[in-house]
Amino acid sequence: MNAIPDTMELVFQYPESLTKRNTHYCPGCTHGVIHRLVAEVLDELGVREQTIGVAPVGCSVLAYYYFNADFVEAPHGRAPAMATGIKRVNPDKIVFTYQGDGDLAAIGTNEIIHAAHRGELITTIFVNNAIYGMTGGQMAPTTLPGQKTTSSPFGRDPRIAGLPVHISEIMAAIPSVAYATRQSALDLPGINKTRKAIKRAFMTQQHGLGFSIVEVLSTCPTNWNLDPWAAMQWAKENMIPQFPLGDTRVSDEVAALKV
Amino acid sequence: MAKELLKGNEAFAEAAIRYGLEAYFGYPITPQSEALEHLARRMVEEDRVFIQAESELGAINMVYGAACCGVRTMTSTSGPGFSLMEEGLSYIAGSDVPAVVVNMQRGGPGLGNIQPSQSDYFLMVKSAGHGDFHPLVLAPASVQEIIDMMGLAFDLAEKYRTLVVIAGDGSLGQMMESAELPPMQPFPRPRPEWAVSGAKGRDPHIITSLDLSPEGLERMNLGFQAKLAEIQKHEIRWKEYETADAEILLVAYGTTGRICLSVMREARKQGLKVGLFRPQTLWPFPSARLNELSGQVRVMLAAEMNAGQMVEDVRLAVSGKVPVHFYGRMGGVVPLADEILAEVKKL
Ligand SMILES: Cc1ncc(C[n+]2csc(CCOP(=O)(O)OP(=O)(O)O)c2C)c(N)n1
Ligand code: SF4
Ligand SMILES: [Mg+2]
Numbered sequence: 001m002n003a004i005p006d007t008m009e010l011v012f013q014y015p016e017s018l019t020k021r022n023t024h025y026c027p028g029c030t031h032g033v034i035h036r037l038v039a040e041v042l043d044e045l046g047v048r049e050q051t052i053g054v055a056p057v058g059c060s061v062l063a064y065y066y067f068n069a070d071f072v073e074a075p076h077g078r079a080p081a082m083a084t085g086i087k088r089v090n091p092d093k094i095v096f097t098y099q100g101d102g103d104l105a106a107i108g109t110n111e112i113i114h115a116a117h118r119g120e121l122i123t124t125i126f127v128n129n130a131i132y133g134m135t136g137g138q139m140a141p142t143t144l145p146g147q148k149t150t151s152s153p154f155g156r157d158p159r160i161a162g163l164p165v166h167i168s169e170i171m172a173a174i175p176s177v178a179y180a181t182r183q184s185a186l187d188l189p190g191i192n193k194t195r196k197a198i199k200r201a202f203m204t205q206q207h208g209l210g211f212s213i214v215e216v217l218s219t220c221p222t223n224w225n226l227d228p229w230a231a232m233q234w235a236k237e238n239m240i241p242q243f244p245l246g247d248t249r250v251s252d253e254v255a256a257l258k259v
Numbered sequence: 260m261a262k263e264l265l266k267g268n269e270a271f272a273e274a275a276i277r278y279g280l281e282a283y284f285g286y287p288i289t290p291q292s293e294a295l296e297h298l299a300r301r302m303v304e305e306d307r308v309f310i311q312a313e314s315e316l317g318a319i320n321m322v323y324g325a326a327c328c329g330v331r332t333m334t335s336t337s338g339p340g341f342s343l344m345e346e347g348l349s350y351i352a353g354s355d356v357p358a359v360v361v362n363m364q365r366g367g368p369g370l371g372n373i374q375p376s377q378s379d380y381f382l383m384v385k386s387a388g389h390g391d392f393h394p395l396v397l398a399p400a401s402v403q404e405i406i407d408m409m410g411l412a413f414d415l416a417e418k419y420r421t422l423v424v425i426a427g428d429g430s431l432g433q434m435m436e437s438a439e440l441p442p443m444q445p446f447p448r449p450r451p452e453w454a455v456s457g458a459k460g461r462d463p464h465i466i467t468s469l470d471l472s473p474e475g476l477e478r479m480n481l482g483f484q485a486k487l488a489e490i491q492k493h494e495i496r497w498k499e500y501e502t503a504d505a506e507i508l509l510v511a512y513g514t515t516g517r518i519c520l521s522v523m524r525e526a527r528k529q530g531l532k533v534g535l536f537r538p539q540t541l542w543p544f545p546s547a548r549l550n551e552l553s554g555q556v557r558v559m560l561a562a563e564m565n566a567g568q569m570v571e572d573v574r575l576a577v578s579g580k581v582p583v584h585f586y587g588r589m590g591g592v593v594p595l596a597d598e599i600l601a602e603v604k605k606l
Contacts, residue, residue: 049459054324055467064465070455072327073467075350078320081312085324085332086455088308089282093457111320114313 015039017048019068028228030185030218031060034127037185037195038098039067041202051094052086054079056108058100059133059220077108080115083122094205096123101142102132105165109141112167116211119176123201124211126167128182129218130239137223141165144242149223164242168215172248178210180249184217184240186232197247200259209253217243262439268293268432270402270440271335271361271425274409276301277441279448281330282308284321288337289373290429291363295335305446315340319347319360326356327466329454330447331413335361337429338379339370348422349388352483353468357416359409360394361425363432364564366591374591375429375514380568383424384542392483394422395490396541398512402436404539410441415494417451419486426541428564430514430593487543496539497548501527505534507606508556510549510573510583512538514593515562521596526603533603541569546576553577558606560584562599564592 014020017039025031042048048069055063057076064071074082079097087095104112104126115122131149132138138151142164146155171180181197184190194216201212217239219231226234265273272294275283283302285295295311302309308325312318318334325332336344341362351358364379366372387394395415399405405427412423450456455464470476498516500523502508507526511519516537526533536552538545553559558581561570570585577583586602588594 050457052455052457061469064463064467068458068463070458070464071466072324072455073354073465073469074323075320075346078316078323078347081317081320082324082327084310084317085282085284085321085326086328088310088321089325089328089330089332090456110313111317114317118310 015043017042017068019066021065023066024062025059026222028219028221028231029059030129031127033185033191034125034194034216034218035063035066037191037198038096038125040195041199042069044199045202045206047094047202047206050092051096052090054083054086054095054097056097056099056103058103060098060100060127061134063098077103077106078111079103080108080111080120080122080124084115084118084120087120087122091121094202096125096202098125099127100133101126101128101130101140105141105167113170116171116174116177116213119210121205121208122211123205124213125198126213126215127218128215128243129220131220131223133220133223137220144238166243168248171213176210177213177249178251179204179212179254181247182215182217182243182245184235184245186217186219186235196259200254200257203257203259204254207253207257209251217245260439260442262437264435265402265438265440266293266433266435267402267405267427268363269297270438271405271409272297273301273440274406275333276305276307277443278410278413279331279444279446280307280333281447282325282332283334284310284312284318284332285334286312286315286318286336286340288340290365290375290432291335291337291361293432294361315343316346319344322358323347323351323356326351326358327354327455329451333359333361335363337363337365338367338382341379341382345388348394349390349392350468351422352388352392352394353390354466355420356466357420359412359416359423359425361427364426364428366589372591373429375593376564376589376591377428377513377515378565378568378589379426380541380563380565383426387422387424391480393487393542394424395419395494396424396426398426398539398541399431400513400516400537402431402434403438405431406438406440419490421486421490426513428514429591491543494540495543495545497545498537498539500535500537502534502536502552504532505555506532506557507534507603508552508559509533509535509562509603510559511535511562512541512569515564518594518596519562519599522599522603525596525600531603544572544576546572549573549576550578550580553580556581558582558584560586560602560606562594563587564594565589
């Protein structure tokens with residue numbers, strides 16, 4: 001790294017916890033933004049070298065190429081179970097899962113609910129983009145009523161497909177969850193808050209306070225058939241009313257953390 | 260160590276601890292639950308990891324996670340649970356990590372019942388998950404052999420970084436026999452270099468079964484096949500009884516192998532030249548030796564607690580050189596020695 005003159009303050013640099021690889025994400029996809037936030041937090045907490053990540057099945061299946069950390073790749077939805085196995089034999093390591101809404105809120109509901117109930121000392125980053133991105137834009141458990149997808153071509157009909165799954169609210173009801181919050185990666189203030197939430201979640205784990213999860217409202221411009229800017233606007237106007245932002249569960253110990 | 264009266268399920272569970280089991284994940288199912296119950300107490304006493312998972316899917320993926328860390332880890336189950344675990348088994352095979360699964364088979368299909376059966380032979384040997392792979396499948400026939408094979412299973416799993424399945428059945432799990440447990444091995448065991456452990460002072464380790472390019476995935480598959488070929492070369496195991504002058508050869512594994520030993524002894528008393536061939540590995544299958552024996556015996560009889568599964572491998576092994584007959588009982592019915600002897604007399 002170039003030497004920085006004493007008089008200058010370093011305010012921005014490429015996170016060490018990211019590799020230099022170009023991602024395969026579509027232009028405007030928020031997966032890349034969220035990766036960066038996680039990486040910045042790992043850097044800031046100085047835990048990169050003791051971190052083990054668990055990648056999902058979904059667009060972020062190749063997350064292990066982008067994080068400069070040890071990683072494993074889980075079967076669809078099973079990341080919390082794998083993370084459980086990893087953390088229990090490595091109580092001194094930082095273990096996190098990175099999962100999409102199909103992965104976590106459909107096929108993997110059982111695994112996440114029980115990892116949370118056991119109070120596993122892991123952190124879950126839950127990327128909610130209201131769609132199955134990887135498989136070509138099918139309906140997700142989080143797809144909004146009326147939202148058109150390739151498998152709800154007339155719009156999600158609650159009489160056929162029920163209503164969206166609200167993971168952060170479910171987490172709020174689980175006693176061994178120390179920290180659950182829903183944030184968004186849809187504009188700068190949202191991104192800053194998301195970063196802080198991710199930091200709080202990892203600190204929750206570091207201090208052994210319980211299970212922590214950060215849901216991040218995200219976009220999928222490609223499968224929403226919107227340009228990146230319009231996708232951000234669509235999410236703000238439609239997703240936020242359905243999935244209100246904010247903390248749903250903060251234990252007293254987590255509230256006392258200096259983030 | 261002195262011999263003790265031990266129940267199969269408790270014996271393999273305790274043996275696993277002594278052979279260095281660091282993390283057990285399981286879900287209750289008859290006829291293996293005593294193993295889970297034994298470990299629930301003993302793993303905590305030994306300050307090791309025990310979790311009763313939310314399902315067999317949870318259990319096998321916890322095993323997968325722990326296996327990626329290079330520790331001795333296992334689960335145990337029975338048919339319905341094994342079916343659920345197959346997704347994880349395939350990922351374990353696809354990422355070259357060592358793990359051990361004990362399957363105390365019960366009657367199927369569906370919920371079936373909880374009586375002893377061998378109807379998961381195809382499942383364990385031929386189709387333990389999607390994709391091209393075989394677990395190494397060990398087949399014990401006594402409580403002592405379950406204990407010994409527990410250590411062997413961990414050693415082989417680590418040596419080849421492969422999945423090892425112990426194919427038991429309900430009667431092996433439930434029976435009590437006098438057997439000897441191994442002494443406690445040093446613990447914790449050192450972890451292998453390839454494991455995930457945090458990328459401290461080295462490049463990150465990535466454990467995945469994914470390769471999006473056909474050439475890349477074919478290369479990965481060639482790697483799996485090379486490993487399986489090594490296993491086939493070095494790890495075939497079986498036991499023979501009175502084969503030297505046998506004209507009729509019984510072929511049976513596990514509990515049925517044990518029953519056939521009685522059949523053979525009784526037949527010998529009655530002047531029939533009967534021998535017994537008992538595979539101890541179901542994959543790799545001891546085909547070459549069976550083929551040799553087919554040059555000597557007049558006829559073979561495969562006996563199983565199913566509708567005829569292993570018998571297919573026996574027939575493949577002898578490739579038509581001798582007739583291979585089959586006798587099986589299903590649904591959890593354990594065949595009596597007399598029934599099988601009656602079949603032998605018809606040959
Ligand atoms: C057992 C299994 N079922 C189905 C699939 C196919 N599949 C791959 S990714 C995916 C959905 C991913 O959607 P999500 O979790 O929302 O992630 P995103 O791509 O939107 O980030 C599905 C259904 C699979 N790989 N495995
Ligand atoms: S398909 Fe959607 S979620 Fe996947 S990379 Fe593209 S924009 Fe992102
Ligand atoms: Mg999604």
